[in-house]
Amino acid sequence: MHLDDIIERIERSFGEDEPLSGGSLAGQDIEALKRVFADEGYQIYLQDQVNRQIIRDYLTNAVMLGILSEDRLEAFTDLVATEGGRAAMSLHMLMSSVEDANHLLLSGGFGALEPMQPGPGSPPHMKLVPN
Numbered sequence: 001m002h003l004d005d006i007i008e009r010i011e012r013s014f015g016e017d018e019p020l021s022g023g024s025l026a027g028q029d030i031e032a033l034k035r036v037f038a039d040e041g042y043q044i045y046l047q048d049q050v051n052r053q054i055i056r057d058y059l060t061n062a063v064m065l066g067i068l069s070e071d072r073l074e075a076f077t078d079l080v081a082t083e084g085g086r087a088a089m090s091l092h093m094l095m096s097s098v099e100d101a102n103h104l105l106l107s108g109g110f111g112a113l114e115p116m117q118p119g120p121g122s123p124p125h126m127k128l129v130p131n
Helices: 003-014 027-038 040-064 070-076 083-094 098-107
Strands: none
Touching: 027 040, 040 070, 040 083, 040 098, 070 098, 083 098
């Protein structure tokens, strides 16, 4: 099974997207919102908000479980200060248990994420790269 197929199956299981509140909107308003939501800048903003939430939840859980002291939170500041840093950190947090919070802090410089460049004709895939 290809990654695209897996993602498509998961997306279908969520049902229809309903990004609007319960208020009624005129046709022009709906079209304007669709343009905004489809804009690349908005998609980048939205992904950054997701990354922030992942980091926030992960670090909160680590502190609440006593794995990370409140004093150590400050050490994450430089790692998550940029959009790229948040993207890399949230990816590592998604792939790590909360118990690894101190290890994430020690391994710090994750570097920038780069889009994969699959070879011609190759199927979509992910490749795990060890540290």
